[in-house]
Amino acid sequence: xxxxxxxxxxxxxxxxxxxxxxxxxxxxxxxxxxxxxxxxxxxxxxxxxxxxxxxxxxxxxxxxxxxxxxxxxxxxxxxxxxxxxxxxxxxxxxxxxxxxxxxxxxxxxxxx
Amino acid sequence: xxxxxxxxxxxxxxxxxxxxxxxxxxxxxxxxxxxxxxxxxxxxxxxxxxxxxxxxxxxxxxxxxxxxxxxxxxxxxxxxxxxxxxxxxxxxxxxxxxxxxxxxxxxxxxxxxx
Numbered sequence: 001x002x003x004x005x006x007x008x009x010x011x012x013x014x015x016x017x018x019x020x021x022x023x024x025x026x027x028x029x030x031x032x033x034x035x036x037x038x039x040x041x042x043x044x045x046x047x048x049x050x051x052x053x054x055x056x057x058x059x060x061x062x063x064x065x066x067x068x069x070x071x072x073x074x075x076x077x078x079x080x081x082x083x084x085x086x087x088x089x090x091x092x093x094x095x096x097x098x099x100x101x102x103x104x105x106x107x108x109x110x111x112x
Numbered sequence: 113x114x115x116x117x118x119x120x121x122x123x124x125x126x127x128x129x130x131x132x133x134x135x136x137x138x139x140x141x142x143x144x145x146x147x148x149x150x151x152x153x154x155x156x157x158x159x160x161x162x163x164x165x166x167x168x169x170x171x172x173x174x175x176x177x178x179x180x181x182x183x184x185x186x187x188x189x190x191x192x193x194x195x196x197x198x199x200x201x202x203x204x205x206x207x208x209x210x211x212x213x214x215x216x217x218x219x220x221x222x223x224x225x226x
Contacts, residue, residue, distance in 0.1 A: 043217035102154035
């Protein structure tokens with residue numbers, strides 16, 4: 001499949017370990033954030049979202065943390081599996097609108 | 113599940129050609145979007161639409177136009193293709209009726225302009 005990004009930061013983790021992917025967002029007024037997963041040759045897939053009135057939200061094997069003080073968003077993946085290998089990127093928007101700003105992404109590589 | 117379908121996965125065209133990229137969604141979403149995705153860059157918004165026959169410019173509309181004649185279909189048009197328009201093009205849709213709505217993406221069209 002095609003590579004989504006040839007010059008992305010890469011995080012390599014052992015299968016079974018936890019992964020933490022970070023995102024520094026740009027606008028301190030942003031109030032809604034999303035993490036997407038993009039596998040090779042596919043479009044971005046919604047993983048989890050969080051509103052600015054929360055600092056943590058959990059899904060199945062994933063947790064998103066929001067630190068508004070330093071404009072930082074992180075995605076934690078528990079017990080990383082080979083199927084988690086993909087590019088992950090964050091998106092932010094203001095006033096819960098649809099004009100999202102997308103980060104460049106991080107490539108997660110899961111080692112056997 | 114939301115299904116956003118882009119008509120072509122790969123497309124090769126020549127400089128100066130008029131190129132049409134088609135996108136269809138099956139969830140009756142009001143909002144539709146066209147992005148391009150280039151290595152090392154985030155998704156950049158080209159055009160979006162909140163309703164039939166309605167369109168708004170995004171961040172990089174130059175060299176592109178769009179058409180939304182039906183609610184489920186949003187077309188991106190390269191009026192006269194140039195090599196700097198070689199890219200991955202992604203279509204997305206979302207519902208209008210909730211303030212925080214993720215966008216749902218198609219699998220993209222990889223367009224090469226020779």
